Amino acid sequence: MRLSSAIALVGLAATSLFAGVNAETVDSDVLVLNQKNFASTVPAEKLILVEFYAPWCGHCKALAPEYEIAATQLKEHSIPIAKVDCTVETDLCQEHGIQGYPTLKVFKEGVPTDYNGPRKADGIVSYLKKQTLPALSELTADTVSAFSVSDKVVIVGVLPKDSEKRAVLEKVANQLRDDYVFGVVEESEDVKSGIVLYKKFDEGKNVLEGDFDAESLTAFIRTNAVPVMDEIGPTNYANYMEAGVPLAYLFFSTPAERAQFPEIEAVAKELKGKMNFVYIDAKKFGAHAANLNLKESWPAFGVQNVVSGAKFPLEQDGELTVEKMKTFAENVLAGKVEPSVKTEAIPETNDGPVKIVVGQQYKEIVEDQTKDVLIEFYAPWCGHCKNLAPIYDELGALYKGSDIVIAKIDATANDLPSDLPFQVQGFPTIKLRKAGSSEYTDYEGQRTKEAFIEFLDAHAVNKFKVNLTEDKPVTAEDIEHDEL
Numbered sequence: 001m002r003l004s005s006a007i008a009l010v011g012l013a014a015t016s017l018f019a020g021v022n023a024e025t026v027d028s029d030v031l032v033l034n035q036k037n038f039a040s041t042v043p044a045e046k047l048i049l050v051e052f053y054a055p056w057c058g059h060c061k062a063l064a065p066e067y068e069i070a071a072t073q074l075k076e077h078s079i080p081i082a083k084v085d086c087t088v089e090t091d092l093c094q095e096h097g098i099q100g101y102p103t104l105k106v107f108k109e110g111v112p113t114d115y116n117g118p119r120k121a122d123g124i125v126s127y128l129k130k131q132t133l134p135a136l137s138e139l140t141a142d143t144v145s146a147f148s149v150s151d152k153v154v155i156v157g158v159l160p161k162d163s164e165k166r167a168v169l170e171k172v173a174n175q176l177r178d179d180y181v182f183g184v185v186e187e188s189e190d191v192k193s194g195i196v197l198y199k200k201f202d203e204g205k206n207v208l209e210g211d212f213d214a215e216s217l218t219a220f221i222r223t224n225a226v227p228v229m230d231e232i233g234p235t236n237y238a239n240y241m242e243a244g245v246p247l248a249y250l251f252f253s254t255p256a257e258r259a260q261f262p263e264i265e266a267v268a269k270e271l272k273g274k275m276n277f278v279y280i281d282a283k284k285f286g287a288h289a290a291n292l293n294l295k296e297s298w299p300a301f302g303v304q305n306v307v308s309g310a311k312f313p314l315e316q317d318g319e320l321t322v323e324k325m326k327t328f329a330e331n332v333l334a335g336k337v338e339p340s341v342k343t344e345a346i347p348e349t350n351d352g353p354v355k356i357v358v359g360q361q362y363k364e365i366v367e368d369q370t371k372d373v374l375i376e377f378y379a380p381w382c383g384h385c386k387n388l389a390p391i392y393d394e395l396g397a398l399y400k401g402s403d404i405v406i407a408k409i410d411a412t413a414n415d416l417p418s419d420l421p422f423q424v425q426g427f428p429t430i431k432l433r434k435a436g437s438s439e440y441t442d443y444e445g446q447r448t449k450e451a452f453i454e455f456l457d458a459h460a461v462n463k464f465k466v467n468l469t470e471d472k473p474v475t476a477e478d479i480e481h482d483e484l
Contacts, residue, residue, distance in 0.1 A: 038092055046132075052096065067083070156182075158184075169184060190205065232278040246303050267329065294313045342414060343413075366407060379411060
């Protein structure tokens with residue numbers, strides 16, 4: 001299970017910073033938009049990035065300086081970026097469906113899409129520059145050299161005009177255009193025919209020669225577009241998650257700790273393509289060790305399956321060595337290491353109105369095929385979860401003894417099975433696992449007793465009516481009688 005994690009200036013002055021832009025701004029290259037100028041500014045731009053923010057938001061404050069730098073750098077490319085204060089422009093933000101801060105949207109000629117790119121200046125700049133290019137740029141022998149260094153990672157296909165592989169390259173380019181720059185040329189000094197991945201790190205380039213399809217080309221790009229061993233952080237985390245291979249973390253708390261394992265990079269190079277290796281600064285991101293079931297004691301080493309979420313912490317007793325890390329990583333790849341499951345103890349009694357679920361009993365309770373199970377994934381510190389608790393207890397009492405189980409699990413203290421078809425990304429998350437099925441249905445209604453009952457009446461396989469006026473269950477016999 002992975003849980004998601006991450007950043008104002010006020011003033012008015014009328015100016016035009018970009019062609020087609022007429023917006024209010026401060027002494028800044030970030031445009032300030034409001035209800036008056038939004039409609040005249042945004043649709044007029046071929047491409048514009050808009051941040052919807054709140055001045056009190058911590059993530060917005062962290063983003064602000066990066067956003068300013070990006071705005072200045074993008075100015076020379078005639079790509080404006082802007083912001084809207086949602087504590088002032090409430091109607092405008094509601095119109096655009098803003099539910100959290102910061103929310104960033106890319107508008108192309110007025111049509112919005114969610115921005116899911118990096119939150120650092122260089123990442124923002126790179127992402128938006130890609131949006132101005134075609135998914136696959138046509139190159140010549142004279143332009144390929146400059147194009148190959150135009151971004152951190154650039155993919156160039158060396159393919160004849162009549163090659164069927166051009167269609168494969170174009171398909172992959174369209175799928176990955178937000179992440180990488182793609183071009184195609186008929187001839188190149190680097191390879192007679194194939195794909196060249198240029199990068200500003202490690203060996204500088206990788207070559208894929210011979211036959212390829214969309215799947216193998218994507219794998220080639222994802223594998224080689226990350227360094228042999230880099231330091232992981234918010235700007236590159238998504239790249240490793242999308243790479244599709246297990247990720248090995250080496251936690252360090254001081255430069256000296258990091259430097260004491262120089263041979264680990266040779267291990268990372270040996271296993272490249274099968275497993276990615278990263279350094280992680282424990283002073284900044286030490287809490288992530290708990291996500292891998294590691295103690296916050298450094299240095300430390302653990303592996304995560306980025307597809308299933310399964311975690312493999314290396315035992316922290318004794319001295320950490322490169323040999324231990326190498327053997328452990330190889331054993332994880334060979335399937336010789338069982339995933340670690342964080343779990344609370346099984347409750348001594350569990351006969352309350354809401355069934356308590358812990359990690360080691362998840363499948364036994366939640367995936368009991370004879371029952372419909374409404375399961376709440378909560379966090380003890382979550383205010384919304386606390387507000388829901390008495391309502392949820394009342395709901396559990398109404399269905400007690402039926403084949404519809406009302407249950408909850410502390411998702412901060414218990415791991416979920418790695419084969420679940422979803423990830424919990426906020427609290428509370430509420431889902432119905434239907435009887436006789438592995439299917440989960442999201443609950444997105446109001447958090448009232450009546451709304452929950454209406455939802456269960458509509459979606460549960462096992463039918464069980466409750467009488468809200470008397471707060472007493474109606475039996476199956478009553479249901480049959482009502483239907484006659």
